[in-house]
Amino acid sequence: MVPLALGVRGLIKAIRAKDSDDQPPSAVACGLFSVASVTVANGADNISVYTPTFRTIGVSATLITVAVFAVLVALWCLIGTLLGSHKKITEFVERYTFSELRMRTAHSSASADRAPAMLG
Structure with a gap:
């Protein structure tokens, strides 16, 4: 029930952020309690x-x-290593990661610029 509750809470936060033009919240469990609960x-x-x-x-x-499980986990790790080191995949991830970071940074600075005007 905890993962379901965390997912519903994240969905509600994302919908509210979309309606108010705020930055959508990160989908990462933050803090010791959240990580421990999900685990x-x-x-x-x-x-x-x-x-x-x-x-x-x-x-x-x-x-x-157990042996089949170990072999399949090793296979997943091998596939992950091959995909993670493939040149085209790393270029794609880096391109979109950096563009996402630039968008978030631009959005954060625009929000910071607007904040004093709204207060004054």
């Missing part, structure tokens, strides 16, 4: 599914399952 909530569903499964399938099937 526990994400791991709890795995424990609730895999504990009964491993309990009922036996030792040999559990070892095979």
Whole structure:
């Protein structure tokens, strides 16, 4: 329920920010409590599914399952490494990351310039 609640809260904040022309909030969990809550909530569903499964399938099937999981995680890591080091992908990410950063910086400075006028 915690990830769902965090997602709904983020959606509401994004909709409110869109209506008021403010910068949309970051979709990153900030702070120790948020990160810990998401981690526990994400791991709890795995424990609730895999504990009964491993309990009922036996030792040999559990070892095979763990081995397959390890191989597939290694495959995901290999794919991530290959994609993350591919020249065209890194150029694409860098181009859009820097343009996003410039847009955020321009928006922040424009908001800072408007703030004193609104107060005075």
